[in-house]
Amino acid sequence: MSAETYGALSLLPALFAIVLTLLSRQVLLSLFTGIWIGATILVGWNPIAGAAHSLQLVINSVTGSFNSKLLLFTFLSGAMLGMIFLSGGMSALARRIISRIETRKQAELGTGLLGMLIFVDSYASTMITGSVMRPITDQFDISREKLAYLLDSTTSPVVSVAVVSTWVGFEVGLIREQFSQLGIDQSAFVVFLQSIPFRFYSLLAVVLVFILVWMGWNFGPMKRAEKRAKEEGKVLADDADPLIETREEDIVTPDHVDSRWWYFAAPIVVLVAVTGFGLLYSGGWPAKAPVEALKGAATADAILWGVFSACALLLAILVGHARVELEAVSDAIFEGFKMVMFPVAILSLAWTIGGVSESLGVGPYVVSIAEGVVTPALLPAIVFVSAAIISFSIGTSWGTMGIMFPVAVPLAYQLGAALPLAIGAILTGSLFGDHCSPISDTTVLSSMFAGADHVDHVNTQIPYAVLCGSVATALFVAAGYGVGALVLLPIGVVTLFAAAYVLSQHVDVRVPAMFGSSSD
Template sequence: MPAETHGVISLLPALFAIVLTLASRQVLLSLFTGIWIGATILVGWNPIGGAAYSLQLVINNVTESFNSKLLLFTFLSGAMLGMIFLSGGMNALAQRIIARIKTRKQAALGTSVLGMLIFVDSYASTMITGSVMRPITDKFDISREKLAYLLDSTTSPVVSVAVVSTWVGFEVGLIREQFASLGIDQSAFVVFLQSIPFRFYSLLAVALVFILVVMDWDFGPMQRAERRAKEEGKVLGDDADPLIETREEDIVTPDYVDSRWWYFAAPIVTLVAVTGFGLLYSGGWPGQVPVEALKDAATADAILWGVFSACALLLAILVGHARVELEAVSDAIFEGFKMVMFPVAVLSLAWTIGSVSEALGVGPFVVSVAQGVITPELLPAVVFLAAAIISFSIGTSWGTMGIMFPVAVPLAYQLGAPLPGAIGAILTGSLFGDHCSPISDTTVLSSMFAGADHVDHVNTQIPYAVLCGAVATGLFLASGYGVGSLALLGIGVVALFALAYYLSQHADVSVPNVFGSSSD
C-alpha cells in the first residue's frame, strides 16, 4: 500500500459525515464532525489539535481561488434571484409557460429538456432550470425531491459529454497530459469523442429520467414523495428544511410594477451568453480554436462574469424600466443573500471534508485495492467502481478524475486495454459517485435551486443512481470482453426499462427510508 495513504481509515471521515448527515439530518454539524475526525487523525490523534486544524482547513478551502469564486457566484446568484423575485419576471414567464403546459408529465418533461439544453455549464444549468421550472412544477404538484432529481440527472450527465462545455476542456486536458507522459501519439479530443459511447452511467442516467417521466413511474422514497405531492398537494415533506427559502412574502413585487416575462428572460440569456463568451475568451479565443480555448478556459471566472452581468442588467431593468426604488432593490438583494447562506456553509464544509479525505489518501487506498484484482477484461468495471467510491468519498467529480487519470490510464496502456473504455469508465464513474454523495457540490446546488430538503434529495436520488450504476457495471464487465459499446447501450436501456417497471410496479412503497425522511 502506498505510503501516502492511511489505509481503510482514510474512508472514515467522509463515511461518518455521510451516515450522520442522513441519519440526523443535521448537515452542518455532521460535516464538521467528519472534518474534525479527519483532522484529528492528520495531527496524530490529538482531538484538541484536530479542532484547531479543522478551522484552518475550512479557511484554506474557502479561500482557495476556484472555491472562493464559486462562493461569490452563489452569493451573486442569490442577489440575482432576489431581484428577479422583486421584478415579478419569473412569475410572468411562468404564467406564459403554464398556459402551454397542461399536465404534470409536460411539466416534468419541460424541466428535463431545459436541463439538457443548457449544456454549457452544470452550475448555470442547475440554477437556470431550477429557477424557471420550480414555480411550474409546484403548480402541477411535482415534489421538490423529483425536481431536484431532474436537475441533478439532466445537467451534469449532459454537460460531461457535451463537446462545448466547461467540462470538455478539463477532460481533454487530463487525457492529453497522460498521452504526453506515456508517449501516445493520438489526438486527445478524438479519444474524448471515442469515450462518449462508454459513458454508460451518464447516458443511462439521462435515459432513466425520460423513462420515468414518460411512463409516469417512480419507486422507493421518490414514489412516496410523489404520492404525497399528488394526493396531498405537498411539494415538501412536513418536516422538510429546504436549502433555499423562496417564500413569496419575503420579497414582494410592488403593486405599481407591470411585470414582464423578459425581466427574467433577459438576465438569463445574458448569463448564458456572457458565460459562453467568457469561457472562450479566458481560454485564448479568438487566437485559439474553440476546442483549444475551452481546454484552457477559466471556468470559475466565466460563470462569475456571467452572473455579475446578469445582476447588472437586472439592476438597470428594475431602476430604469420598472421604476423600482433603490431601497427596495437593496432589500431584495439582501434577502437573496439570506437565501443562499446555508448552501454556502454546506459547500464550504463539503469542500473541506473532501480535502481531508484526499489528505488521508482515500484515492491511493482505493486504487491500491483495485489494482489487486485488475485484469484487462475487468479493468473497465473496476476503474468505474473505484472512481465511484472515490467520488462518493470526496464529493467531487473533477477531483476524482484528477486522482484516477494518472493511475488508470497508464495501467490500461500497460495491460493493452482499450483506452476509450478506460477513460469513459473514469469520467462516468466519477459522476456516479458524485450523484450518490450528499457532500457533492452539484448535489447541494440541485437541492438549493429546487428548493428541496437536501437529505430528502439524497434519499430519493440514491436508488435511481444505484440502479443506473448497477446496470452500467454490468455493461463495463461486458465491454471488457469485447462487446461493442453501442450494442451495450441498447441492452442497458432495455434492462433499465425492465428494472424500472418492476421496481415501480412491484416494490413495496411502504418500506421506510433507510436514513429517515421529512415525509415519514
C-alpha cells in the same frame, strides 16, 4: 505519515459524515464532525489539535481561487433571484409557460429538456433550470425532491459528455497529459470522443429520467414523495428544511410595477451569453478556434462574469423601467443573500471534507485494493467502481479524475486494454459521486435551486443512481470481454427499463427508505 499509510481510515471522515447526515438530517454538524475526525487523524489523534486544524482546513478550502469564485457566484445568484422575485418577472414568465403546459408529464419533460439544452456549464444549467421551472412544477404538485432529481440528472451527466462545455477542456487535458507521459501518439480529443459511447453511467442516468417521466413511474423514497405531492398537494414534507428558505412571496413586488416576462428572461439570456463569451475569451478566442478555446477556459471566471452581468441588467430594469426604489432593491438583494447562506455553508464544509479525504489518501487506498484483483477483462468495471467510490467519498468528479488518471491509464496501457473504454470508465465513474453524494457541490446546488430539503434530495436520488450504477457496472464487465458499446447501450436501456418497471410497479410504497427521510 504519508497518505498511503492511513489505509481504511481514509474512508472514515467522509463515510461518517455521509451516514450521520442521512440519519440525523443535521448536515452542517455532520460535515464538521467528519472534518474534525479527519483532522484529528492527520495531527496524530489529538482531538483538541484536530479541532484547531479543522478550522484551518475550512479556511484553506474557501480561500482557494476556484472555490472562492464559486461562493461569490452563489451569493450573486442569490442577489439575482432576490431582484427577480422583486420584479415579478419569474411569476409572469411562469404564467405564460403554464398556459401552454397542461400536465405533470409536460412539466417534468420541460424541466429535463431545459436542463439538457443548457449543456455548456452544469452550474449555470442548474441555476437557470431550477429558477425557471420551480414555480411551474409547484403549480402541478410535483415534489421538490423530483425537481431536484431532474436538475441533478440532466446537468452534470449531460455537460460531462458534451463536446462543447466547461468540462471538455479539463477532461481532454488529463488525457493529453497521460498520453504525453506514456509516449502515446494519439489525439487526446479524438480519444475523448471515442470514450463517449462508453460513458455508460452518464448516458443511463439521462435515459432513466425520461423513462420515469414518460411512463409516470417512481420508486423508493421518491415514490412516497410524489404520492405526498399528488394526494396532499405538499411539494415539501412537513418537516422539510429547504436549502432556499426565502420564497418568492416573501419578497413583495410593488403594486405599481407591471411585471413583464422579460424581466426574468432578459437577465437569463445575458447570463448565458456572457458566460459563453467568457468561456471562449478566457480560453484564448479569437486567437484560438472555439473548440480549442473551450479547452482552456476559466470556468469560474466565466460564470462569475455572467451572473454579475445579469445582476447589473436586473438593477437597471428595476430602477430604470419598473421604477422601483433603491431601498426596495437593496432589501431584495439582502433577502437573496439570506437564501444562499445555508448552501454556502454546506459547500464550504463539503469542499473541506473532500480535501481531508484526499489528504488521508482515500484515492490511493481504493486504487490499491482494486489493483489487487485487476485483469484486462475486469479492468473497466474495476476502474468504474473505484472511481464511483472515490467520487462519493470526496464529492468531486474532477478531483476523482485527477486521482484516477495517473493510475488507471498507465495500467490500462500496460495490460493492453482499450484506452477509450478505460478512460470512459474513469470519467463516468467519477461522475457518480458528483451526481448523488451529499457532499457534492452540484448535489447541493440542485437542492438549492429546486428549493428542496438536501437530505430528502439525496435520499430520493440514491436509489436511482445505484440502479444506473449497477447496470453500468454490468455493461463494463461485458465491454471488458470485448462486447461493443453499440451493442451494450441498447441492452443497458432495456435492462434499465425493466428494472424501473419492477421497482415502480411491484415494490410496495410502504417499503422503508435506506435512511431516515422526511418523506416518510
